[in-house]
Protein backbone atom coordinates (compact mmCIF):
# COMPACT_ATOMS: atom_id res chain seq x y z
CA UNK A 1 0.00 0.00 0.00
CA UNK A 2 1.34 3.43 -0.94
CA UNK A 3 1.80 5.60 2.14
CA UNK A 4 1.65 8.75 0.06
CA UNK A 5 -1.61 7.75 -1.64
CA UNK A 6 -3.09 6.85 1.75
CA UNK A 7 -1.95 10.17 3.20
CA UNK A 8 -4.03 12.17 0.70
CA UNK A 9 -7.14 10.06 1.45
CA UNK A 10 -9.82 12.11 3.23
CA UNK A 11 -7.88 15.36 2.69
CA UNK A 12 -9.13 18.74 1.46
CA UNK A 13 -6.60 20.06 -1.00
CA UNK A 14 -6.32 23.53 -2.46
CA UNK A 15 -4.64 23.95 -5.85
CA UNK A 16 -3.91 27.25 -7.58
CA UNK A 17 -3.10 27.10 -11.29
CA UNK A 18 -5.12 23.89 -11.62
CA UNK A 19 -6.20 24.86 -15.14
CA UNK A 20 -2.56 25.12 -16.24
CA UNK A 21 -0.36 22.41 -17.76
CA UNK A 22 1.21 21.22 -14.51
CA UNK A 23 -1.90 21.82 -12.37
CA UNK A 24 -4.03 19.49 -14.49
CA UNK A 25 -1.47 16.67 -14.38
CA UNK A 26 -1.23 17.15 -10.59
CA UNK A 27 -4.99 17.00 -10.14
CA UNK A 28 -5.26 13.93 -12.36
CA UNK A 29 -2.66 12.02 -10.38
CA UNK A 30 -4.24 12.94 -7.06
CA UNK A 31 -7.65 11.66 -8.13
CA UNK A 32 -6.21 8.52 -9.70
CA UNK A 33 -4.04 7.48 -6.77
CA UNK A 34 -6.16 8.80 -3.89
CA UNK A 35 -9.77 8.55 -5.12
CA UNK A 36 -10.92 8.72 -1.51
CA UNK A 37 -9.60 12.26 -1.01
CA UNK A 38 -12.31 14.55 0.35
CA UNK A 39 -12.23 17.47 -2.04
CA UNK A 40 -9.93 19.44 -4.33
CA UNK A 41 -10.58 23.16 -4.23
CA UNK A 42 -9.35 24.88 -7.35
CA UNK A 43 -9.09 28.65 -7.71
CA UNK A 44 -10.30 29.43 -11.21
CA UNK A 45 -11.01 32.63 -13.07
CA UNK A 46 -13.75 32.76 -15.70
CA UNK A 47 -12.00 33.01 -19.06
CA UNK A 48 -12.66 33.42 -22.77
CA UNK A 49 -16.43 33.48 -22.36
CA UNK A 50 -16.42 30.26 -20.33
CA UNK A 51 -17.96 29.93 -16.88
CA UNK A 52 -16.09 28.10 -14.12
CA UNK A 53 -18.28 25.06 -14.59
CA UNK A 54 -17.59 24.99 -18.31
CA UNK A 55 -13.85 25.17 -17.66
CA UNK A 56 -14.01 22.31 -15.16
CA UNK A 57 -16.23 20.28 -17.49
CA UNK A 58 -13.73 20.76 -20.31
CA UNK A 59 -10.83 19.60 -18.12
CA UNK A 60 -12.65 16.53 -16.83
CA UNK A 61 -13.74 15.57 -20.32
CA UNK A 62 -10.26 15.78 -21.77
CA UNK A 63 -8.26 12.68 -22.67
CA UNK A 64 -6.02 13.34 -19.64
CA UNK A 65 -8.85 12.43 -17.25
CA UNK A 66 -10.05 9.24 -18.97
CA UNK A 67 -8.41 6.90 -16.42
CA UNK A 68 -9.58 9.02 -13.49
CA UNK A 69 -13.20 8.52 -14.46
CA UNK A 70 -12.69 4.77 -14.17
CA UNK A 71 -11.17 4.81 -10.66
CA UNK A 72 -13.09 7.80 -9.33
CA UNK A 73 -16.50 7.92 -11.07
CA UNK A 74 -17.73 10.72 -8.79
CA UNK A 75 -14.79 12.97 -9.63
CA UNK A 76 -17.20 15.80 -10.57
CA UNK A 77 -18.44 15.93 -7.00
CA UNK A 78 -14.92 16.06 -5.59
CA UNK A 79 -13.80 19.12 -7.49
CA UNK A 80 -14.94 22.39 -6.03
CA UNK A 81 -14.16 25.27 -8.40
CA UNK A 82 -13.92 28.57 -6.57
CA UNK A 83 -14.17 31.77 -8.53
CA UNK A 84 -10.94 33.66 -7.91
CA UNK A 85 -8.56 36.05 -9.57
CA UNK A 86 -5.10 36.04 -8.06
CA UNK A 87 -4.55 39.57 -9.34
CA UNK A 88 -7.30 40.94 -7.09
CA UNK A 89 -7.24 41.73 -3.42
CA UNK A 90 -8.32 38.66 -1.38
CA UNK A 91 -8.32 36.98 -4.78
CA UNK A 92 -11.89 38.27 -5.25
CA UNK A 93 -13.11 35.16 -3.43
CA UNK A 94 -16.58 35.41 -1.89
CA UNK A 95 -16.85 35.48 1.93
CA UNK A 96 -18.56 32.08 2.07
CA UNK A 97 -15.96 30.45 -0.19
CA UNK A 98 -13.13 32.03 1.78
CA UNK A 99 -14.61 30.73 5.02
CA UNK A 100 -14.84 27.23 3.60
CA UNK A 101 -11.24 27.33 2.35
CA UNK A 102 -9.92 28.64 5.66
CA UNK A 103 -11.84 26.07 7.69
CA UNK A 104 -11.12 22.89 5.78
CA UNK A 105 -7.93 23.11 3.71
CA UNK A 106 -5.28 20.55 4.69
CA UNK A 107 -2.74 20.92 1.90
CA UNK A 108 -1.98 23.75 -0.56
CA UNK A 109 -0.23 23.34 -3.90
CA UNK A 110 0.55 26.77 -5.29
CA UNK A 111 1.15 26.35 -9.03
CA UNK A 112 -0.39 29.54 -10.46
CA UNK A 113 2.05 31.94 -12.06
CA UNK A 114 2.62 33.97 -15.13
CA UNK A 115 5.24 32.02 -17.08
CA UNK A 116 5.57 34.60 -19.88
CA UNK A 117 9.15 35.75 -20.21
CA UNK A 118 8.21 39.22 -21.45
CA UNK A 119 5.45 40.03 -18.98
CA UNK A 120 5.39 43.57 -17.66
CA UNK A 121 7.12 43.70 -14.29
CA UNK A 122 3.99 45.04 -12.57
CA UNK A 123 1.93 42.05 -13.71
CA UNK A 124 4.68 39.50 -13.03
CA UNK A 125 5.16 40.90 -9.51
CA UNK A 126 1.41 40.86 -8.89
CA UNK A 127 1.02 37.20 -9.76
CA UNK A 128 4.38 35.66 -8.87
CA UNK A 129 5.10 37.66 -5.72
CA UNK A 130 2.10 39.52 -4.26
CA UNK A 131 -0.32 36.63 -4.86
CA UNK A 132 2.13 34.24 -3.17
CA UNK A 133 2.28 36.61 -0.20
CA UNK A 134 -1.52 36.79 -0.01
CA UNK A 135 -1.86 33.03 -0.27
CA UNK A 136 0.59 32.60 2.60
CA UNK A 137 -1.48 35.04 4.64
CA UNK A 138 -4.55 32.92 3.94
CA UNK A 139 -2.58 29.79 4.80
CA UNK A 140 -1.60 31.23 8.16
CA UNK A 141 -5.32 31.44 9.02
CA UNK A 142 -6.03 27.78 8.20
CA UNK A 143 -6.16 25.75 11.42
CA UNK A 144 -6.11 22.41 9.61
CA UNK A 145 -3.27 23.20 7.23
CA UNK A 146 -0.57 20.53 7.19
CA UNK A 147 1.66 21.63 4.30
CA UNK A 148 2.08 24.41 1.74
CA UNK A 149 3.95 23.43 -1.43
CA UNK A 150 5.17 26.25 -3.60
CA UNK A 151 6.10 25.58 -7.23
CA UNK A 152 8.98 27.75 -8.30
CA UNK A 153 11.48 27.17 -11.13
CA UNK A 154 15.02 25.83 -11.29
CA UNK A 155 15.80 29.00 -13.26
CA UNK A 156 14.88 31.43 -10.49
CA UNK A 157 18.65 31.77 -9.93
CA UNK A 158 19.73 31.27 -13.54
CA UNK A 159 22.23 34.10 -13.05
CA UNK A 160 24.32 31.52 -11.13
CA UNK A 161 26.04 28.51 -12.63
CA UNK A 162 25.86 26.23 -9.62
CA UNK A 163 22.62 26.38 -7.68
CA UNK A 164 22.21 24.95 -4.21
CA UNK A 165 18.99 24.06 -2.43
CA UNK A 166 18.86 27.44 -0.74
CA UNK A 167 17.02 30.70 -1.26
CA UNK A 168 19.35 33.32 -2.69
CA UNK A 169 18.38 36.85 -1.69
CA UNK A 170 17.71 39.47 -4.39
CA UNK A 171 19.28 42.90 -3.77
CA UNK A 172 15.93 44.68 -3.34
CA UNK A 173 13.50 43.29 -0.73
CA UNK A 174 10.28 41.84 -2.24
CA UNK A 175 8.18 44.03 0.09
CA UNK A 176 9.80 47.14 -1.35
CA UNK A 177 9.16 45.92 -4.89
CA UNK A 178 5.52 45.11 -4.07
CA UNK A 179 5.00 48.55 -2.53
CA UNK A 180 6.70 50.40 -5.35
CA UNK A 181 4.55 48.67 -7.98
CA UNK A 182 1.55 50.34 -6.38
CA UNK A 183 2.65 53.90 -6.98
CA UNK A 184 5.17 53.82 -9.85
CA UNK A 185 3.75 54.40 -13.31
CA UNK A 186 4.39 52.03 -16.20
CA UNK A 187 7.00 54.24 -17.87
CA UNK A 188 9.17 54.35 -14.76
CA UNK A 189 8.74 50.63 -14.16
CA UNK A 190 9.90 50.01 -17.74
CA UNK A 191 12.95 52.13 -17.08
CA UNK A 192 13.98 50.42 -13.84
CA UNK A 193 13.15 46.86 -14.95
CA UNK A 194 16.60 46.11 -16.51
CA UNK A 195 18.31 47.41 -13.38
CA UNK A 196 16.11 45.34 -11.09
CA UNK A 197 16.35 42.08 -12.99
CA UNK A 198 20.14 42.58 -13.25
CA UNK A 199 21.82 39.57 -14.85
CA UNK A 200 18.65 37.52 -15.08
CA UNK A 201 17.22 37.32 -18.62
CA UNK A 202 13.58 38.23 -17.94
CA UNK A 203 10.91 39.33 -15.48
CA UNK A 204 9.71 35.74 -15.08
CA UNK A 205 12.90 34.35 -13.49
CA UNK A 206 13.31 37.52 -11.42
CA UNK A 207 9.80 37.48 -9.96
CA UNK A 208 9.98 33.73 -9.28
CA UNK A 209 13.14 34.45 -7.22
CA UNK A 210 11.28 37.21 -5.35
CA UNK A 211 8.40 34.76 -4.79
CA UNK A 212 10.79 32.34 -3.08
CA UNK A 213 12.04 35.12 -0.80
CA UNK A 214 8.46 35.91 0.16
CA UNK A 215 7.86 32.24 0.95
CA UNK A 216 10.85 32.19 3.26
CA UNK A 217 10.00 35.48 4.96
CA UNK A 218 6.30 34.76 5.46
CA UNK A 219 6.53 31.07 6.33
CA UNK A 220 5.78 31.63 10.04
CA UNK A 221 4.58 28.34 11.52
CA UNK A 222 3.50 26.87 8.22
CA UNK A 223 5.21 23.70 6.95
CA UNK A 224 6.50 24.86 3.60
CA UNK A 225 8.53 23.32 0.81
CA UNK A 226 9.59 24.69 -2.56
CA UNK A 227 9.85 22.63 -5.74
CA UNK A 228 12.10 23.93 -8.50
CA UNK A 229 11.43 22.11 -11.80
CA UNK A 230 13.63 22.82 -14.82
CA UNK A 231 12.04 22.84 -18.32
CA UNK A 232 8.78 20.93 -17.96
CA UNK A 233 8.01 18.71 -20.94
CA UNK A 234 5.28 16.24 -21.94
CA UNK A 235 4.48 13.35 -19.61
CA UNK A 236 6.86 10.41 -19.56
CA UNK A 237 4.59 7.59 -18.32
CA UNK A 238 1.44 8.82 -16.60
CA UNK A 239 -1.40 8.77 -17.18
CA UNK A 240 0.03 7.97 -20.63
CA UNK A 241 3.21 9.03 -22.44
CA UNK A 242 3.37 12.27 -24.41
CA UNK A 243 0.57 14.32 -22.86
CA UNK A 244 1.08 18.04 -23.47
CA UNK A 245 -1.44 20.81 -23.92
CA UNK A 246 0.39 24.09 -24.34
CA UNK A 247 3.17 25.66 -26.39
CA UNK A 248 5.47 26.61 -23.54
CA UNK A 249 9.04 25.41 -23.31
CA UNK A 250 10.10 23.08 -26.09
CA UNK A 251 6.60 22.13 -27.30
CA UNK A 252 6.10 25.20 -29.50
CA UNK A 253 9.56 24.76 -30.98
CA UNK A 254 8.88 21.13 -31.77
CA UNK A 255 5.87 22.28 -33.81
CA UNK A 256 7.88 25.02 -35.51
CA UNK A 257 10.66 22.55 -36.37
CA UNK A 258 8.31 19.73 -37.41
CA UNK A 259 6.38 22.00 -39.72
CA UNK A 260 9.70 23.12 -41.26
CA UNK A 261 9.44 26.78 -40.19
CA UNK A 262 12.36 26.65 -37.76
CA UNK A 263 15.47 25.02 -39.25
CA UNK A 264 18.36 26.56 -37.37
CA UNK A 265 18.92 28.20 -34.01
CA UNK A 266 21.61 29.88 -32.02
CA UNK A 267 22.20 27.06 -29.57
CA UNK A 268 25.13 25.27 -27.98
CA UNK A 269 24.86 21.59 -28.95
CA UNK A 270 26.86 20.46 -25.91
CA UNK A 271 24.79 22.49 -23.40
CA UNK A 272 22.67 20.31 -21.15
CA UNK A 273 19.01 20.17 -22.16
CA UNK A 274 17.50 20.04 -18.71
CA UNK A 275 14.06 18.79 -19.60
CA UNK A 276 11.88 17.18 -16.96
CA UNK A 277 8.64 15.34 -17.69
CA UNK A 278 5.48 16.83 -16.17
CA UNK A 279 4.52 13.57 -14.41
CA UNK A 280 7.96 13.40 -12.76
CA UNK A 281 7.42 16.92 -11.37
CA UNK A 282 3.98 15.92 -10.12
CA UNK A 283 5.24 12.74 -8.45
CA UNK A 284 7.95 14.66 -6.63
CA UNK A 285 5.44 17.37 -5.65
CA UNK A 286 3.06 14.83 -4.10
CA UNK A 287 5.90 13.06 -2.30
CA UNK A 288 7.11 16.41 -0.96
CA UNK A 289 3.56 17.26 0.19
CA UNK A 290 3.46 14.03 2.18
CA UNK A 291 6.97 14.41 3.59
CA UNK A 292 6.47 18.05 4.60
CA UNK A 293 3.20 17.31 6.38
CA UNK A 294 4.34 14.16 8.12
CA UNK A 295 7.97 14.99 8.98
CA UNK A 296 7.53 18.76 9.44
CA UNK A 297 11.12 19.81 8.62
CA UNK A 298 12.29 22.76 10.72
CA UNK A 299 13.18 24.96 7.74
CA UNK A 300 11.80 25.49 4.23
CA UNK A 301 13.24 22.62 2.17
CA UNK A 302 13.93 23.17 -1.51
CA UNK A 303 13.76 20.32 -4.00
CA UNK A 304 15.36 20.59 -7.42
CA UNK A 305 13.41 18.66 -9.99
CA UNK A 306 15.97 18.43 -12.78
CA UNK A 307 17.39 15.76 -15.07
CA UNK A 308 20.90 17.05 -15.82
CA UNK A 309 22.81 15.50 -12.96
CA UNK A 310 20.95 12.16 -13.01
CA UNK A 311 20.56 11.51 -16.74
CA UNK A 312 22.06 14.29 -18.85
CA UNK A 313 21.18 14.84 -22.48
CA UNK A 314 22.45 17.77 -24.53
CA UNK A 315 20.57 19.95 -27.02
CA UNK A 316 22.54 18.56 -29.98
CA UNK A 317 21.60 14.99 -29.16
CA UNK A 318 18.03 15.95 -28.38
CA UNK A 319 17.55 17.79 -31.66
CA UNK A 320 18.82 14.71 -33.55
CA UNK A 321 16.33 12.58 -31.64
CA UNK A 322 13.55 15.01 -32.48
CA UNK A 323 14.51 14.88 -36.17
CA UNK A 324 14.56 11.07 -36.06
CA UNK A 325 11.07 11.16 -34.53
CA UNK A 326 9.85 13.45 -37.34
CA UNK A 327 10.94 10.76 -39.84
CA UNK A 328 8.59 8.27 -38.18
CA UNK A 329 5.87 10.70 -37.14
CA UNK A 330 5.83 13.60 -39.61
CA UNK A 331 3.49 16.54 -39.13
CA UNK A 332 0.93 17.31 -41.82
CA UNK A 333 1.34 20.00 -44.48
CA UNK A 334 4.92 20.92 -43.55
CA UNK A 335 6.19 24.17 -45.03
CA UNK A 336 9.69 22.72 -45.54
CA UNK A 337 11.52 19.53 -44.59
CA UNK A 338 12.53 19.55 -40.90
CA UNK A 339 16.17 20.33 -40.24
CA UNK A 340 18.23 21.22 -37.15
CA UNK A 341 21.32 23.34 -37.58
CA UNK A 342 22.97 24.83 -34.49
CA UNK A 343 25.44 27.66 -34.38
CA UNK A 344 26.85 29.81 -31.61
CA UNK A 345 28.08 32.43 -34.05
CA UNK A 346 25.92 35.55 -34.27
CA UNK A 347 26.90 36.33 -37.89
CA UNK A 348 26.15 32.78 -39.02
CA UNK A 349 22.73 32.88 -37.36
CA UNK A 350 21.92 36.18 -39.05
CA UNK A 351 22.85 34.65 -42.41
CA UNK A 352 20.81 31.50 -41.69
CA UNK A 353 17.85 33.53 -40.51
CA UNK A 354 17.95 35.49 -43.75
CA UNK A 355 18.43 32.51 -46.06
CA UNK A 356 16.62 29.70 -44.24
CA UNK A 357 13.81 31.57 -42.51
CA UNK A 358 13.06 35.01 -43.93
CA UNK A 359 13.73 34.37 -47.65
CA UNK A 360 11.44 31.30 -47.93
CA UNK A 361 8.76 33.23 -46.01
CA UNK A 362 9.01 36.16 -48.42
CA UNK A 363 8.91 33.84 -51.46
CA UNK A 364 5.86 32.06 -50.04
CA UNK A 365 4.09 35.35 -49.31
CA UNK A 366 4.84 36.41 -52.89
CA UNK A 367 3.22 33.18 -54.09
CA UNK A 368 0.21 33.80 -51.81
CA UNK A 369 -0.16 37.30 -53.27
CA UNK A 370 0.09 35.97 -56.82
CA UNK A 371 -2.69 33.47 -56.11
CA UNK A 372 -4.91 36.18 -54.63
CA UNK A 373 -4.46 35.18 -50.98
CA UNK A 374 -3.42 37.20 -47.97
CA UNK A 375 0.32 36.99 -47.18
CA UNK A 376 1.00 35.79 -43.63
CA UNK A 377 4.25 33.84 -43.55
CA UNK A 378 6.63 36.77 -42.98
CA UNK A 379 4.61 37.94 -39.97
CA UNK A 380 4.50 34.43 -38.54
CA UNK A 381 8.24 33.99 -39.10
CA UNK A 382 9.06 37.26 -37.35
CA UNK A 383 7.03 36.20 -34.29
CA UNK A 384 8.68 32.80 -34.27
CA UNK A 385 12.16 34.30 -34.46
CA UNK A 386 11.26 36.65 -31.60
CA UNK A 387 10.11 33.68 -29.51
CA UNK A 388 13.28 31.76 -30.31
CA UNK A 389 15.43 34.73 -29.35
CA UNK A 390 13.76 34.73 -25.92
CA UNK A 391 14.53 31.04 -25.41
CA UNK A 392 18.14 31.38 -26.60
CA UNK A 393 19.41 32.22 -23.13
CA UNK A 394 18.34 28.75 -21.95
CA UNK A 395 19.77 26.75 -24.86
CA UNK A 396 23.24 28.23 -24.70
CA UNK A 397 24.12 27.58 -21.08
CA UNK A 398 24.38 24.67 -18.67
CA UNK A 399 23.57 24.76 -14.99
CA UNK A 400 24.32 22.45 -12.09
CA UNK A 401 21.64 22.00 -9.47
CA UNK A 402 22.39 20.16 -6.26
CA UNK A 403 19.81 17.51 -5.51
CA UNK A 404 20.55 16.35 -1.96
CA UNK A 405 16.98 16.92 -0.75
CA UNK A 406 15.46 15.17 -3.75
CA UNK A 407 17.78 12.20 -3.24
CA UNK A 408 17.10 12.18 0.50
CA UNK A 409 13.37 12.05 -0.21
CA UNK A 410 13.82 9.24 -2.71
CA UNK A 411 15.57 7.18 -0.05
CA UNK A 412 12.79 7.93 2.47
CA UNK A 413 10.10 6.39 0.24
CA UNK A 414 8.97 2.78 0.55
CA UNK A 415 9.55 0.62 -2.55
CA UNK A 416 5.82 0.89 -3.32
CA UNK A 417 5.92 4.70 -3.13
CA UNK A 418 9.05 4.77 -5.25
CA UNK A 419 7.04 2.89 -7.87
CA UNK A 420 3.76 4.80 -7.64
CA UNK A 421 5.37 8.23 -7.21
CA UNK A 422 8.44 7.65 -9.34
CA UNK A 423 10.64 10.72 -9.78
CA UNK A 424 13.87 8.87 -10.58
CA UNK A 425 14.80 10.15 -14.04
CA UNK A 426 17.79 7.81 -14.25
CA UNK A 427 15.31 5.31 -15.69
CA UNK A 428 14.26 7.67 -18.46
CA UNK A 429 15.17 6.66 -22.01
CA UNK A 430 15.49 9.96 -23.88
CA UNK A 431 15.00 8.49 -27.35
CA UNK A 432 11.74 6.87 -26.34
CA UNK A 433 10.64 9.94 -24.39
CA UNK A 434 11.31 12.31 -27.31
CA UNK A 435 9.46 10.05 -29.72
CA UNK A 436 6.42 10.01 -27.43
CA UNK A 437 6.75 13.78 -26.98
CA UNK A 438 6.62 14.35 -30.74
CA UNK A 439 3.67 11.94 -30.96
CA UNK A 440 1.93 13.82 -28.15
CA UNK A 441 2.51 17.17 -29.84
CA UNK A 442 1.01 15.78 -33.04
CA UNK A 443 -2.00 14.22 -31.33
CA UNK A 444 -2.88 16.59 -28.50
CA UNK A 445 -1.58 19.96 -29.63
CA UNK A 446 -1.91 19.80 -33.41
CA UNK A 447 -4.86 17.40 -33.19
CA UNK A 448 -3.64 15.58 -36.29
CA UNK A 449 -4.92 12.13 -37.19
CA UNK A 450 -2.41 9.25 -37.14
CA UNK A 451 -4.06 7.93 -40.31
CA UNK A 452 -2.61 10.91 -42.14
CA UNK A 453 1.02 9.80 -41.58
CA UNK A 454 1.54 8.14 -45.03
CA UNK A 455 0.24 11.29 -46.73
CA UNK A 456 2.51 13.47 -44.58
CA UNK A 457 5.48 11.26 -45.55
CA UNK A 458 4.56 11.67 -49.24
CA UNK A 459 4.40 15.42 -48.76
CA UNK A 460 7.88 15.43 -47.21
CA UNK A 461 9.23 13.40 -50.15
CA UNK A 462 7.74 15.95 -52.53
CA UNK A 463 9.36 18.77 -50.53
CA UNK A 464 12.72 16.96 -50.73
CA UNK A 465 12.41 16.68 -54.53
CA UNK A 466 11.45 20.35 -54.81
CA UNK A 467 14.44 21.18 -52.62
CA UNK A 468 16.85 19.22 -54.89
CA UNK A 469 15.28 20.68 -58.02
CA UNK A 470 15.49 24.21 -56.65
CA UNK A 471 19.14 23.78 -55.64
CA UNK A 472 20.08 22.28 -59.02
CA UNK A 473 18.35 25.10 -60.87
CA UNK A 474 20.07 27.67 -58.63
CA UNK A 475 23.45 26.06 -59.26
CA UNK A 476 22.97 25.97 -63.03
CA UNK A 477 21.87 29.61 -63.19
CA UNK A 478 24.83 30.69 -61.03
CA UNK A 479 27.21 28.67 -63.17
CA UNK A 480 25.78 30.03 -66.42
CA UNK A 481 26.24 33.58 -65.16
CA UNK A 482 29.78 32.79 -64.06
CA UNK A 483 30.96 31.31 -67.35
CA UNK A 484 29.48 34.27 -69.18
CA UNK A 485 31.72 36.58 -67.16
CA UNK A 486 34.94 34.71 -66.33
CA UNK A 487 37.57 33.17 -68.64
CA UNK A 488 38.77 30.86 -65.80
CA UNK A 489 35.24 29.52 -65.32
CA UNK A 490 34.96 28.97 -69.09
CA UNK A 491 38.28 27.04 -69.10
CA UNK A 492 37.15 24.89 -66.17
CA UNK A 493 33.85 24.22 -67.91
CA UNK A 494 35.64 23.28 -71.15
CA UNK A 495 37.98 20.97 -69.21
CA UNK A 496 35.07 19.21 -67.41
CA UNK A 497 33.05 18.77 -70.62
CA UNK A 498 36.00 17.41 -72.61
CA UNK A 499 37.03 15.14 -69.72
CA UNK A 500 33.50 13.70 -69.51
CA UNK A 501 33.40 13.27 -73.30
CA UNK A 502 36.77 11.40 -73.27
CA UNK A 503 35.64 9.19 -70.39
CA UNK A 504 32.44 8.36 -72.24
CA UNK A 505 34.32 7.57 -75.47
CA UNK A 506 36.74 5.34 -73.55
CA UNK A 507 33.92 3.30 -71.98
CA UNK A 508 32.10 3.03 -75.29
CA UNK A 509 35.29 1.85 -77.03
CA UNK A 510 36.14 -0.71 -74.35
CA UNK A 511 32.61 -2.16 -74.38
CA UNK A 512 32.79 -2.52 -78.23
CA UNK A 513 36.15 -4.36 -77.93
CA UNK A 514 34.71 -6.91 -75.43
CA UNK A 515 31.92 -7.81 -77.89
Ligand SMILES: CCCCCCCCCCCCCCCCCCCCCCCCCCCC(=O)SCCNC(=O)CCNC(=O)[C@H](O)C(C)(C)COP(=O)(O)OP(=O)(O)OC[C@H]1O[C@@H](n2cnc3c(N)ncnc32)[C@H](O)[C@@H]1OP(=O)(O)O
Pocket residue numbers: 115116117118153154155230231232247248249250251252253254256257262263264265267315318319322323339340341380383384386387390391394395
Ligand atom coordinates in the same frame (compact mmCIF):
# COMPACT_ATOMS: atom_id res chain seq x y z
C1 LIG B 1 12.99 18.81 -27.27
C2 LIG B 1 13.44 20.07 -27.84
C3 LIG B 1 14.17 19.98 -29.09
C4 LIG B 1 13.69 20.92 -30.09
C5 LIG B 1 13.66 20.27 -31.36
C6 LIG B 1 13.89 21.04 -32.52
C7 LIG B 1 14.38 20.23 -33.64
C8 LIG B 1 15.24 20.96 -34.52
C9 LIG B 1 14.86 22.37 -34.77
C10 LIG B 1 15.96 23.25 -34.92
C11 LIG B 1 15.90 24.10 -33.86
C12 LIG B 1 16.29 23.39 -32.63
C13 LIG B 1 15.83 24.01 -31.38
C14 LIG B 1 16.58 23.41 -30.30
C15 LIG B 1 16.36 23.75 -29.01
C16 LIG B 1 15.01 24.19 -28.60
C17 LIG B 1 14.71 23.81 -27.26
C18 LIG B 1 13.60 24.49 -26.56
C19 LIG B 1 14.05 25.44 -25.53
C20 LIG B 1 13.12 25.62 -24.47
C21 LIG B 1 13.65 26.54 -23.50
C22 LIG B 1 12.66 26.87 -22.46
C23 LIG B 1 13.31 27.50 -21.34
C24 LIG B 1 12.41 27.57 -20.19
C25 LIG B 1 13.13 27.92 -19.00
C26 LIG B 1 12.24 28.27 -17.87
C27 LIG B 1 11.23 27.26 -17.62
C28 LIG B 1 10.18 27.81 -16.73
O1 LIG B 1 10.40 27.93 -15.58
S1 LIG B 1 8.61 28.43 -17.18
C29 LIG B 1 7.89 27.92 -18.50
C30 LIG B 1 8.44 28.41 -19.69
N1 LIG B 1 7.71 29.52 -20.18
C31 LIG B 1 7.60 29.61 -21.44
O2 LIG B 1 8.03 28.75 -22.16
C32 LIG B 1 6.87 30.83 -21.94
C33 LIG B 1 7.53 31.32 -23.16
N2 LIG B 1 6.61 32.10 -23.93
C34 LIG B 1 6.49 33.42 -23.82
O3 LIG B 1 7.05 34.03 -22.94
C35 LIG B 1 5.63 34.11 -24.85
O4 LIG B 1 4.80 33.21 -25.47
C36 LIG B 1 6.52 34.80 -25.92
C37 LIG B 1 7.12 36.04 -25.28
C38 LIG B 1 7.65 33.88 -26.37
C39 LIG B 1 5.73 35.19 -27.17
O5 LIG B 1 4.74 36.09 -26.80
P1 LIG B 1 3.76 36.87 -27.83
O6 LIG B 1 3.21 38.07 -27.17
O7 LIG B 1 4.39 37.06 -29.14
O8 LIG B 1 2.50 36.05 -28.01
P2 LIG B 1 1.97 34.65 -27.60
O9 LIG B 1 0.50 34.73 -27.76
O10 LIG B 1 2.43 34.22 -26.26
O11 LIG B 1 2.63 33.68 -28.70
C40 LIG B 1 2.98 34.16 -30.02
C41 LIG B 1 3.06 33.06 -30.98
O12 LIG B 1 4.14 32.19 -30.63
C42 LIG B 1 3.65 30.94 -30.30
N3 LIG B 1 4.45 30.45 -29.17
C43 LIG B 1 4.31 30.71 -27.88
N4 LIG B 1 5.22 30.10 -27.16
C44 LIG B 1 5.99 29.43 -28.03
C45 LIG B 1 7.13 28.59 -27.92
N5 LIG B 1 7.65 28.28 -26.75
N6 LIG B 1 7.66 28.11 -29.05
C46 LIG B 1 7.13 28.38 -30.25
N7 LIG B 1 6.06 29.14 -30.42
C47 LIG B 1 5.50 29.66 -29.33
C48 LIG B 1 2.20 31.17 -29.99
O13 LIG B 1 1.44 30.06 -30.25
C49 LIG B 1 1.83 32.27 -30.95
O14 LIG B 1 1.64 31.77 -32.25
P3 LIG B 1 0.62 32.49 -33.23
O15 LIG B 1 -0.69 32.51 -32.53
O16 LIG B 1 0.63 31.63 -34.44
O17 LIG B 1 1.15 33.85 -33.49
Ligand SMILES: NC(=O)C1=CN([C@@H]2O[C@H](COP(=O)(O)OP(=O)(O)OC[C@H]3O[C@@H](n4cnc5c(N)ncnc54)[C@H](OP(=O)(O)O)[C@@H]3O)[C@@H](O)[C@H]2O)C=CC1
Pocket residue numbers: 016017018019020021022023043044045047084085086087110111112113114115127151152153154208228229230231232233246248249
Ligand atom coordinates in the same frame (compact mmCIF):
# COMPACT_ATOMS: atom_id res chain seq x y z
N1 LIG C 1 6.14 24.93 -17.71
C1 LIG C 1 7.39 24.95 -17.34
O1 LIG C 1 8.30 24.66 -18.12
C2 LIG C 1 7.74 25.27 -15.95
C3 LIG C 1 6.82 25.72 -15.03
N2 LIG C 1 7.22 26.01 -13.75
C4 LIG C 1 6.28 26.51 -12.76
O2 LIG C 1 5.20 25.61 -12.67
C5 LIG C 1 4.00 26.29 -12.35
C6 LIG C 1 2.93 25.90 -13.32
O3 LIG C 1 3.36 26.21 -14.63
P1 LIG C 1 2.52 25.77 -15.90
O4 LIG C 1 1.46 24.84 -15.51
O5 LIG C 1 3.50 25.37 -16.93
O6 LIG C 1 1.91 27.16 -16.33
P2 LIG C 1 0.56 27.49 -17.12
O7 LIG C 1 0.77 28.79 -17.78
O8 LIG C 1 0.15 26.34 -17.93
O9 LIG C 1 -0.51 27.66 -15.95
C7 LIG C 1 -0.59 28.80 -15.16
C8 LIG C 1 -1.77 28.68 -14.25
O10 LIG C 1 -1.87 29.85 -13.45
C9 LIG C 1 -3.20 30.35 -13.54
N3 LIG C 1 -3.31 31.79 -13.39
C10 LIG C 1 -2.61 32.73 -14.04
N4 LIG C 1 -3.03 33.95 -13.70
C11 LIG C 1 -4.04 33.78 -12.80
C12 LIG C 1 -4.88 34.65 -12.08
N5 LIG C 1 -4.75 35.97 -12.19
N6 LIG C 1 -5.80 34.13 -11.27
C13 LIG C 1 -5.95 32.79 -11.14
N7 LIG C 1 -5.16 31.91 -11.79
C14 LIG C 1 -4.23 32.40 -12.63
C15 LIG C 1 -3.64 29.97 -14.94
O11 LIG C 1 -5.03 30.08 -15.03
P3 LIG C 1 -5.78 30.29 -16.44
O12 LIG C 1 -6.00 28.93 -16.97
O13 LIG C 1 -7.04 30.97 -16.05
O14 LIG C 1 -4.89 31.12 -17.29
C16 LIG C 1 -3.11 28.56 -15.01
O15 LIG C 1 -3.95 27.69 -14.33
C17 LIG C 1 4.35 27.77 -12.38
O16 LIG C 1 4.53 28.20 -11.07
C18 LIG C 1 5.65 27.84 -13.14
O17 LIG C 1 6.43 28.91 -12.71
C19 LIG C 1 8.49 25.83 -13.35
C20 LIG C 1 9.43 25.37 -14.21
C21 LIG C 1 9.14 25.08 -15.58
